[in-house]
Amino acid sequence: AQSVTQPDIHITVSEGASLELRCNYSYGATPYLFWYVQSPGQGLQLLLKYFSGDTLVQGIKGFEAEFKRSQSSFNLRKPSVHWSDAAEYFCAVSYNNNDMRFGAGTRLTVKP
């Protein structure tokens, strides 16, 4: 079955520290890959996406993600976290249809 795994339910980092959120997918072929962020009480906002080409993609708010086919991973990174980055982060995959599957989400807490 197609699935998206975010192994970390909750991550806490200090402000200014680097961040990496993990995402693994289990599809037969390379899907379309996305990272969304959900601030408390808000809808989902797209951070970045990977369709093809360069495996390192840049997104908004200083985020980037790297697609690694050999590991079926699409991890999200940020070199220096800001307090405003505290939110829920969702990895999502989509194949050749409109069906987008989301991971369970990773809640990011930022310590002062």
Next chain:
Amino acid sequence: DTAVSQTPKYLVTQMGNDKSIKCEQNLGHDTMYWYKQDSKKFLKIMFSYNNKELIINETVPNRFSPKSPDKAHLNLHINSLELGDSAVYFCASSQGTGGNIQYFGAGTRLSVL
């Protein structure tokens, strides 16, 4: 201008009632979706409409009935509400099929008492 707007933002109702959530997008997209986010933040697709035609209908009780009067609107009607229906419901839209970016509304928090 809000791209994908949902109303109401909050909905509190009693078990057994019938309620509707409205969604409108002004992005000119041809595909719209409804998602349910449970208390553990897990997001699951419920329905997808492309050009007013139903194309995804996950395993959802038939008490849930989407209605798409035109490409810009996808409303969700729920009959005989149950406690387990309490969740946040998100509407989204995209242009075309495949891996196109979906734009989300702010969500409707439904509480069934």
